[in-house]
Amino acid sequence: MTLPSQPFQVNLHAVVELLSTHIYSHPSVFLRELIQNARDAIMTSIEQGTLAPDDALIRITPVGPESSELVVTDNGAGMYREDMAELLSTVGQSSKRDIFDLPRTDRLGQFGIGLLSCFMVSDEIIVETRPAAGGEASRWVGRSDGTFTLEPLEGTSGAGIKVGTRVRLTPRPESRELTMYARVWELATLYAEFLPVTLEVCGPRGTERFVNRTPFFTRHLSPSVLPSETGTLEEGSIEDLHAWALERDLEHLAEYGAELLGAPPLDMIDISVPETGTRGTAFVLPASPSPGAKQTTRAYMGGLLVSESLPDLLPEWAFFVRVVLDSTGLTPTASRENFVNDEALAVTKRAIASSLRAWILSLAENDPRGLQRFLAIHDLALRSLAVHDAELARIVLPHFTFETNQGRMLVSEIVAANPRVRYAETTEEFRQLAGVIPSDQIVVNAGYVYEKDLMRMLGEALPSASANPITLGDVIAQFGAVLGADAEGAERVRALAETALFGLDCDVQVRAFTPEDVPALYVVDPNVLRSMELKRLEESTSGFWGDLMREVTAAPSPEQASETSEPDLPTLATLVLNWSSSLVKMLAGIDTDDQVVASRTLRLMYVQAMLAGHNPLRPADRAILNESLSDMLALSTNLMRRDISVEDFLEPGDGHES
Numbered sequence: 001m002t003l004p005s006q007p008f009q010v011n012l013h014a015v016v017e018l019l020s021t022h023i024y025s026h027p028s029v030f031l032r033e034l035i036q037n038a039r040d041a042i043m044t045s046i047e048q049g050t051l052a053p054d055d056a057l058i059r060i061t062p063v064g065p066e067s068s069e070l071v072v073t074d075n076g077a078g079m080y081r082e083d084m085a086e087l088l089s090t091v092g093q094s095s096k097r098d099i100f101d102l103p104r105t106d107r108l109g110q111f112g113i114g115l116l117s118c119f120m121v122s123d124e125i126i127v128e129t130r131p132a133a134g135g136e137a138s139r140w141v142g143r144s145d146g147t148f149t150l151e152p153l154e155g156t157s158g159a160g161i162k163v164g165t166r167v168r169l170t171p172r173p174e175s176r177e178l179t180m181y182a183r184v185w186e187l188a189t190l191y192a193e194f195l196p197v198t199l200e201v202c203g204p205r206g207t208e209r210f211v212n213r214t215p216f217f218t219r220h221l222s223p224s225v226l227p228s229e230t231g232t233l234e235e236g237s238i239e240d241l242h243a244w245a246l247e248r249d250l251e252h253l254a255e256y257g258a259e260l261l262g263a264p265p266l267d268m269i270d271i272s273v274p275e276t277g278t279r280g281t282a283f284v285l286p287a288s289p290s291p292g293a294k295q296t297t298r299a300y301m302g303g304l305l306v307s308e309s310l311p312d313l314l315p316e317w318a319f320f321v322r323v324v325l326d327s328t329g330l331t332p333t334a335s336r337e338n339f340v341n342d343e344a345l346a347v348t349k350r351a352i353a354s355s356l357r358a359w360i361l362s363l364a365e366n367d368p369r370g371l372q373r374f375l376a377i378h379d380l381a382l383r384s385l386a387v388h389d390a391e392l393a394r395i396v397l398p399h400f401t402f403e404t405n406q407g408r409m410l411v412s413e414i415v416a417a418n419p420r421v422r423y424a425e426t427t428e429e430f431r432q433l434a435g436v437i438p439s440d441q442i443v444v445n446a447g448y449v450y451e452k453d454l455m456r457m458l459g460e461a462l463p464s465a466s467a468n469p470i471t472l473g474d475v476i477a478q479f480g481a482v483l484g485a486d487a488e489g490a491e492r493v494r495a496l497a498e499t500a501l502f503g504l505d506c507d508v509q510v511r512a513f514t515p516e517d518v519p520a521l522y523v524v525d526p527n528v529l530r531s532m533e534l535k536r537l538e539e540s541t542s543g544f545w546g547d548l549m550r551e552v553t554a555a556p557s558p559e560q561a562s563e564t565s566e567p568d569l570p571t572l573a574t575l576v577l578n579w580s581s582s583l584v585k586m587l588a589g590i591d592t593d594d595q596v597v598a599s600r601t602l603r604l605m606y607v608q609a610m611l612a613g614h615n616p617l618r619p620a621d622r623a624i625l626n627e628s629l630s631d632m633l634a635l636s637t638n639l640m641r642r643d644i645s646v647e648d649f650l651e652p653g654d655g656h657e658s
């Protein structure tokens with residue numbers, strides 16, 4: 001025997017609890033749901049020809065001294081009594097779906113739960129309505145205990161009910177504030193200021209205020225209605241009038257942007273995605289946002305607010321704009337506070353990204369000064385975009401500036417000076433290189449974020465140019481060896497220096513190079529530099545951090561591990577003494593008696609070379625700096641008094657042990 005089917009029962013309390021704690025972010029959304037129902041009913045009437053668009057009106061009367069009820073009235077389609085029980089008392093029932101039960105894009109509602117949000121602020125919802133197509137007025141009263149009544153409003157009781165619908169709520173004490181004038185005005189403006197239906201809020205003492213503003217952010221490239229007060233038009237003046245209207249729209253748009261950003265936007269970018277009925281404006285920030293800041297989007301659906309701050313609608317790199325948009329083709333989530341992450345949203349996101357990109361491209365091609373203004377504020381954003389976008393890189397790369405040994409230069413200037421661009425991959429290497437590269441040659445510092453990648457793209461982006469890394473090792477390899485009659489002197493200085501730098505893990509070479517006023521170069525492999533920095537920290541840090549540092553420095557990297565297995569560990573650093581420097585030549589001719597002076601001079605040259613290359617000084621380096629300076633001071637003062645001898649200063653490593 002088959003048992004008869006039975007309908008599910010709905011526990012209304014549990015549903016309202018679910019709505020308020022898991023779906024809606026705040027009880028105040030009840031007002032947005034009522035405005036949305038009123039707007040949809042008005043759209044139905046306009047569509048059916050029973051209401052002229054200019055006569056459409058939503059009126060909100062807040063709770064106040066004269067009334068303990070909040071009333072939302074519309075002059076839309078209303079409802080027939082026969083439909084009311086099903087539409088209003090059935091959770092999930094909506095009239096806003098098409099014959100295939102799909103949401104209608106011209107209606108904002110679709111889930112059939114919005115009215116229930118009123119139970120978040122009131123225990124009773126009264127809906128009084130009269131259908132626009134003709135018929136009796138009716139009253140439906142729904143209660144939070146899950147019961148409802150439905151009655152006809154005949155004779156005098158229905159006389160005050162005009163075509164349309166009014167919803168009456170008596171708020172619970174804790175929700176009263178949400179239904180009073182100040183808050184209602186604030187919420188109505190927030191949700192509906194761009195609603196294309198007139199919305200008025202009745203203020204104290206019968207005053208009325210309209211919340212509506214024109215959504216200029218959706219229409220700035222198509223002029224809004226032409227002024228009606230212009231009277232008859234002269235021949236040929238229609239274009240002027242369009243230009244005037246467009247300019248006025250742009251002014252309003254800029255004003256809105258300034259309100260949104262707190263300062264006039266640097267520029268405004270039109271967003272248009274016809275496939276998803278999305279239109280809007282991206283306002284370019286007039287100041288650089290804090291690092292890592294992600295801009296959120298203010299989104300509307302049919303003029304009703306979805307969210308003031310939607311994340312994830314913009315690409316990662318677009319932290320230089322704040323977007324405001326309106327969509328009729330995206331699907332809202334049940335809370336109506338976000339969009340469903342579907343294909344339509346993906347299409348919209350891609351289109352927004354390409355509009356921003358197209359704006360940058362057109363700036364680069366048509367308005368180089370505008371691009372420079374933009375770069376002065378949002379340089380990093382554009383670099384981060386260009387490294388992933390070869391086509392964009394081709395257009396914008398010449399406009400980027402890079403640090404070079406000749407100061408900051410535009411890429412176009414660098415390439416014009418020499419299309420075979422050479423760049424240092426780290427800032428440390430650049431600083432060392434900058435000291436020795438002949439001044440008529442350019443070396444670029446590509447050590448900052450994105451710059452190495454951009455340099456690597458240069459050859460592809462600008463076919464006439466090429467870019468290759470250059471290391472200090474490359475430059476030093478080209479330095480001339482010291483030959484012939486000078487070879488002996490050079491070897492002497494090298495031996496002196498090796499002795500003076502004993503124990504400092506530093507090899508010594510003597511080469512001839514320019515500039516002559518650089519007596520020595522301290523050359524170090526970047527990996528070695530890193531371990532030196534760790535060692536310095538380790539030596540100067542005690543306790544937990546010191547132990548941690550020691551652990552870090554003790555654990556060899558895979559490369560180091562393979563290196564240590566080799567019998568000869570490469571020398572850590574090299575001091576390259578410059579045979580072209582008169583100071584170095586002087587050291588070659590120094591008297592044996594003055595070897596202490598030579599030793600301290602070489603140690604000072606070593607520290608000076610380290611500092612010139614922006615290398616970190618370890619405690620041992622600082623110690624020899626201080627010792628050498630005090631020795632030099634003592635030598636020069638005491639020797640002049642002739643009351644001490646050089647032997648007093650000799651120490652192991654000074655070459656006088658024997």
Ligand SMILES: Nc1ncnc2c1ncn2[C@@H]1O[C@H](COP(=O)(O)OP(=O)(O)OP(=O)(O)O)[C@@H](O)[C@H]1O
Nearest residue numbers: 037038041087094095109110111112113114115165
């Ligand atoms: N002001 C109104 N005028 C005419 N019909 C209304 C009005 N308010 C509600 N209705 C009817 O009641 C139904 C249920 O409304 P409800 O707000 O619960 O859901 P919805 O608007 O259809 O969908 P959503 O949950 O997405 O808002 C609507 O589909 C509509 O038919």
